[in-house]
Amino acid sequence: MSDVAAFADVSPSTVSLYLRKPEAVSPQTGRVIALAIAKLNYVPNFAAGSLAAAASRAVGVVVPSIKNAAFAETVMSLQTALGKANFHVLLGHTEYDEREEEAVVRTALSWAPAALVLTGLGHSEGTRKVLASRRIPVVEIFDISGDCIDIAVGFSHEKVGEAMADHLAETGHRRLAFIGSRMQEDLRAARRASAFVARTKALGLPPPPVIGHPAPPDAEIGGMLMSRLIESHPEVQAVACSNDHIALGALFCAQRRGLRVPDDIAIMGFGGLAFTLASTPPISTVLPHGDLIGKETARLIIERHGGKGVDRSTVVDTHFQVVPRESTAPRVAASAITGTI
Amino acid sequence: MSDVAAFADVSPSTVSLYLRKPEAVSPQTGRVIALAIAKLNYVPNFAAGSLAAAASRAVGVVVPSIKNAAFAETVMSLQTALGKANFHVLLGHTEYDEREEEAVVRTALSWAPAALVLTGLGHSEGTRKVLASRRIPVVEIFDISGDCIDIAVGFSHEKVGEAMADHLAETGHRRLAFIGSRMQEDLRAARRASAFVARTKALGLPPPPVIGHPAPPDAEIGGMLMSRLIESHPEVQAVACSNDHIALGALFCAQRRGLRVPDDIAIMGFGGLAFTLASTPPISTVLPHGDLIGKETARLIIERHGGKGVDRSTVVDTHFQVVPRESTAPRVAASAITGTI
DNA sequence: GTGAAAGCGCTAACAC
DNA sequence: GTGTTAGCGCTTTCAC
Numbered sequence: 001m002s003d004v005a006a007f008a009d010v011s012p013s014t015v016s017l018y019l020r021k022p023e024a025v026s027p028q029t030g031r032v033i034a035l036a037i038a039k040l041n042y043v044p045n046f047a048a049g050s051l052a053a054a055a056s057r058a059v060g061v062v063v064p065s066i067k068n069a070a071f072a073e074t075v076m077s078l079q080t081a082l083g084k085a086n087f088h089v090l091l092g093h094t095e096y097d098e099r100e101e102e103a104v105v106r107t108a109l110s111w112a113p114a115a116l117v118l119t120g121l122g123h124s125e126g127t128r129k130v131l132a133s134r135r136i137p138v139v140e141i142f143d144i145s146g147d148c149i150d151i152a153v154g155f156s157h158e159k160v161g162e163a164m165a166d167h168l169a170e171t172g173h174r175r176l177a178f179i180g181s182r183m184q185e186d187l188r189a190a191r192r193a194s195a196f197v198a199r200t201k202a203l204g205l206p207p208p209p210v211i212g213h214p215a216p217p218d219a220e221i222g223g224m225l226m227s228r229l230i231e232s233h234p235e236v237q238a239v240a241c242s243n244d245h246i247a248l249g250a251l252f253c254a255q256r257r258g259l260r261v262p263d264d265i266a267i268m269g270f271g272g273l274a275f276t277l278a279s280t281p282p283i284s285t286v287l288p289h290g291d292l293i294g295k296e297t298a299r300l301i302i303e304r305h306g307g308k309g310v311d312r313s314t315v316v317d318t319h320f321q322v323v324p325r326e327s328t329a330p331r332v333a334a335s336a337i338t339g340t341i
Numbered sequence: 342m343s344d345v346a347a348f349a350d351v352s353p354s355t356v357s358l359y360l361r362k363p364e365a366v367s368p369q370t371g372r373v374i375a376l377a378i379a380k381l382n383y384v385p386n387f388a389a390g391s392l393a394a395a396a397s398r399a400v401g402v403v404v405p406s407i408k409n410a411a412f413a414e415t416v417m418s419l420q421t422a423l424g425k426a427n428f429h430v431l432l433g434h435t436e437y438d439e440r441e442e443e444a445v446v447r448t449a450l451s452w453a454p455a456a457l458v459l460t461g462l463g464h465s466e467g468t469r470k471v472l473a474s475r476r477i478p479v480v481e482i483f484d485i486s487g488d489c490i491d492i493a494v495g496f497s498h499e500k501v502g503e504a505m506a507d508h509l510a511e512t513g514h515r516r517l518a519f520i521g522s523r524m525q526e527d528l529r530a531a532r533r534a535s536a537f538v539a540r541t542k543a544l545g546l547p548p549p550p551v552i553g554h555p556a557p558p559d560a561e562i563g564g565m566l567m568s569r570l571i572e573s574h575p576e577v578q579a580v581a582c583s584n585d586h587i588a589l590g591a592l593f594c595a596q597r598r599g600l601r602v603p604d605d606i607a608i609m610g611f612g613g614l615a616f617t618l619a620s621t622p623p624i625s626t627v628l629p630h631g632d633l634i635g636k637e638t639a640r641l642i643i644e645r646h647g648g649k650g651v652d653r654s655t656v657v658d659t660h661f662q663v664v665p666r667e668s669t670a671p672r673v674a675a676s677a678i679t680g681t682i
Numbered sequence: 683g684t685g686a687a688a689g690c691g692c693t694a695a696c697a698c
Numbered sequence: 699g700t701g702t703t704a705g706c707g708c709t710t711t712c713a714c
Contacts, residue, residue, distance in 0.1 A: 001691065011701045016693060026699060041471070046451045047391035048691035051706045056388060058431075067413045076407055076434060083433075088448060090399075091432045092424075093417060107429060110387045130382070218615035248616055255621040274559035275589055275616075280596040342707065352685045357709060367683060389707035392690050685714080690707105697702075 001042070008036035019044065050112055055136075059301060060108030061117045062092045062101060064186070065216075070271055070290045071119070074141065077294030078117065085302045087114060096185035098124040106130060115139065115301040121146040122187060137304045139297050142288075143188055144315050151304075153296045153316045157188045160286055161195025163322050164240040164268055167284070169203050171324070172331035173238035173266055176200050176208040179225040179250065180242025181217040189242040192270065196240055208240075209233050217242060222249020223256075230257065230265075238266035238328065244273040247283050251327065266328040272321075281326035292318045342383070349377035360385065391453055400642060401449030402458045403433045403442060405527070406557075411612055411631045412460070415482065418635030419458065426643045428455060437526030439465040447471060456480065456642040462487040463528060478645045480638050483629075484529055485656050492645075494637045494657040498529045501627055502536025504663050505581040505609055508625070510544050512665070513672035514579035514607055517541050517549040520566040520591065521583025522558040530583040533611065537581055550574050558583060563590020564597075571598065571606075579607035579669065585614040588624050592668065607669040613662075622667035633659045 005012040010029060018025045018033045025033070036042075050056035059082055063071040079089045090111060092104035102124045108116060109130065115137040121144075123131075131138055131149060138150040145156045168176050178197065183190040193210050200208045211229050213221050222245060229236060230253075241247040247269030254261050261267055261281055269276055272287035296316050304310045346353040351370060359366045359374045366374070377383075391397035400423055404412040420430045431452060433445035443465045449457060450471065456478040462485075464472075472479055472490060479491040486497045509517050519538065524531040534551050541549045552570050554562050563586060570577060571594075582588040588610030595602050602608055602622055610617055613628035637657050645651045 012691090013693080013702075014700055017700080020693085024699080029699075041474070043447060043471075044451050045392070045453065045691055047388045047397060047453055048706090049693070050388035051386070051392050051708080052691075052693035054693090054706065066407055066417055067410065069408065069410075072408045072413050075432075079432065079434060088452075089432045091416075091420065091430045093420060106384065110385050111429075112386065112388055130384075133382070219619035220615055223619045245616065249619045252619050252621045274561055275586065278560035278564045278590045278593050280593045353707090354686080354709080355684055358684085361709085365683080370683080386707055389690090390709070392692080393707075393709035395690065395709090683714105686712090688709105688711090690709085693704105693706085695703085698700085 001044070003040055004033065004036045004042050007040060008032045054112060055114060056112045057087050058090045058111045058113045059087050059115045059117060060090045060092065060105070060111070060113045062094060062104050062108070063119045064094050064096045066091070066093060069273055070142075070288055073290035074294040074297075077291040078298050079294075081295050081298030082301065085298070087301070094119075096182070098122065098127070102127045102130075109134065114305055117141060117297055117301075120188060121148055121152065123149075137301055137310075139300060141293050141297055144317055145191075148313060148315060150312055151300050151310065151314045151316075153293050153300065153318060155288060155318055155320045157191045158195040160270065160288075160320055161192040161197075162199040163320070164192070164270070164286065165196045165199035165203065167322050167324065168238040168240060168266065168268060168328060169200070169205060171238075171266065171328050173328075174205050175233075175235045175237045176205060176240065177229055177233060177236045177238070178208055178210045178240045178242070179212070179222070179229055179246060180210070181213040181215055181221045181225070181246060183212045183242065184214060186242075192242065209236070218245050219249035219252065222246035223253040224249070226250035226253035230259070236265065237331065238262075238268070240268045242270060244269035244271040244276050244283065244285055247285070247327075248275060248279065251279060251283060261327050262329045262331070266331070268328050272323065276323075276325070279327075281329075284325040284328040285323050287321040287323055289318045289320065342385070344381055345374065345377045345383050348381060349373045395453060396455060397453045398428050399431045399452045399454045400428050400456045400458060401431045401433065401446070401452070401454045403435060403445050403449070404460045405435050405437045407432070407434060408557075410614055411483075411629055414631035415635040415638075418632040419639050420635075422636050422639030423642065426639070428642070435460075437523070439463065439468070443468045443471075450475065455646055458482060458638055458642075461529060462489055462493065464490075478642055478651075480641060482634050482638055485658055486532075489654060489656060491653050492641050492651065492655045492657075494634050494641065494659060496629060496659055496661045498532045499536040501611065501629075501661055502533040502538075503540040504661070505533070505611070505627065506537045506540035506544065508663050508665065509579040509581065509607065509609060509669060510541070510546060512579075512607065512669050514669075515546050516574075516576050516578045517546060517581065518570055518574060518577045518579070519549055519551045519581045519583070520553070520563070520570055520587060521551070522554040522556055522562045522566070522587060524553045524583065525555060527583075533583065550577070559586050560590035560593065563587035564594040565590070567591035567594035571600070577606065578672065579603075579609070581609045583611060585610035585612040585617050585624065585626055588626070588668075589616060589620065592620060592624060602668050603670050603672070607672070609669050613664065617664075617666065620668075622670075625666040625669040626664050628662040628664055630659045630661065
């Protein structure tokens with residue numbers, strides 16, 4: 001940087017100022033400095049900057065798994081938006097383990113990050129304590145039902161579960177069920193399931209069976225869960241799935257068994273993945289707006305960084321959208337055909 | 342750190358030494374320091390460390406898109422392995438744009454990273470130049486056919502294309518085709534397609550049509566491409582797809598049109614995604630071993646960092662695996678039925 | 683095996 | 699609008 005300053009015949013602090021607030025330097029000085037930077041192929045040293053400023057432009061982003069398409073989408077849109085404001089993403093994953101999360105958070109804090117993005121509202125005591133002792137912005141994403149540390153951006157998984165039950169009931173299904181995987185660790189999926197069960201009962205429908213599996217969600221597990229469901233509860237008319245991969249596997253399983261979807265059994269997913277639109281039949285799903293979560297998170301971090309008044313306990317509800325498709329097409333009521341219920 | 346030193350009644354440099362090489366400090370001193378660290382809840386400052394050492398433990402990882410499951414898997418396994426050696430992942434994505442990659446690389450270099458991981462062997466002149474002026478390890482992943490900057494870990498996309506043609510030919514298909522998306526940007530997909538065409542011709546089969554689309558690959562695009570293929574080339578017996586999502590869409594499209602897979606048309610994907618095993622019928626695919634790429638990359642970075650002799654121009658072939666499934670089940674030769682060709 | 687001292691490249695007051 | 703100054707918290711020689 002002093003090389004640049006010497007070349008441009010200004011002081012190092014002017015170069016530093018130009019780099020951080022170009023508008024605070026006179027246009028012509030700015031031009032000379034820009035030229036010197038290009039000429040010397042200057043690459044700044046963020047470590048030195050972070051040390052001097054006691055804060056970096058790194059943002060720690062901690063998700064359970066980036067193999068999960070929803071998180072991948074959010075991380076990507078978050079990164080795009082943060083990148084435009086010259087923030088950088090330091091990535092960590094936890095596999096739904098709070099102890100792992102704590103370790104990742106401690107590591108991230110060592111970089112004196114400008115902000116920390118965590119997934120969900122559940123964290124270990126150690127994580128909370130170490131976060132409380134700093135005053136860096138913390139954004140908790142993908143959940144808003146509960147107490148947040150600082151800022152929360154996401155939606156209510158309870159409402160998703162309820163909306164799924166409502167949708168299946170509205171389309172004329174009475175015997176509902178929920179299948180899902182890894183619900184011991186993925187507590188948000190578990191809460192969607194619980195809310196689904198509660199709402200189904202509240203609607204006066206028979207209590208829906210819930211079948212789970214400990215493995216990470218994929219179409220194979222979905223097929224297995226569907227098989228078990230059909231065998232143990234042949235009366236079921238509609239299945240809500242913990243996510244779209246499970247739903248896809250359920251659809252294939254139904255096909256393999258010669259069951260028509262939705263006539264014999266309706267299927268609904270969660271996640272809004274692209275294949276739900278392309279499948280035969282297209283699968284009804286719930287869009288969580290992962291990209292919006294990323295964008296809003298970036299916006300709040302940038303605003304907070306700019307000193308703008310983003311209050312603590314700010315909660316942004318990004319909502320979700322039920323997307324009805326053919327896999328849950330309205331059922332002709334049995335009474336309409338046979339005259340009985 | 343000086344607080345820790347004071348508490349442990351040693352000098353700061355001893356604490357520093359303990360943190361970097363615990364074995365270089367006497368066991369009892371080490372124990373006292375460890376106690377002080379725990380007592381004071383000491384969090385190191387990586388910025389200061391990076392500045393003083395003129396190198397950080399951050400590893401810049403640059404992929405086209407983490408929404409792509411193959412890259413997500415690689416980033417995740419890379420991160421897991423690097424994390425165990427106390428390296429941290431600084432993530433960037435390029436959307437297959439070399440100019441974007443150059444910007445991301447420059448940013449990453451500002452962190453004085455311990456290593457840089459780039460995707461593929463194609464980079465802009467600017468990227469090459471700025472990398473050449475440093476001597477940090479550079480690992481190029483997901484491709485090994487071409488000249489690498491430093492270290493390459495991946496597989497040959499040409500061989501994948503050839504293996505796909507071979508597999509379809511061996512299973513008795515004569516009229517082949519290739520469908521794929523975003524092949525203008527995703528040059529590795531384009532090379533799989535080219536090699537597929539070349540090998541098909543070399544096998545004495547009719548030149549296969551190639552149909553592409555500029556959008557990112559997903560099942561919907563796959564269905565569209567399949568539709569266009571069936572309409573323009575009704576004689577086609579087997580389709581190779583640029584990836585599994587395209588193949589899934591193609592399968593659904595075939596179902597919708599009442600075509601039996603594989604009897605009327607065989608389908609083969611690339612990527613080894615979980616749903617290929619669960620679909621009806623299961624889809625033949627090619628496993629790229631993304632997790633292995635991540636692991637090997639981490640291993641090489643750690644070895645190079647430890648001063649072990651990982652030579653420049655080291656190339657690790659992680660290979661790939663053709664997984665034959667029902668969607669390309671052997672075709673009963675027409676001659677066996679009708680006695681003619 | 684441990685400590686003293688110098689300085690990494692930058693930022694942020696403050697003075698001009 | 700620009701320059702001067704004093705560190706930021708660590709690592710790294712080099713003595714001891």
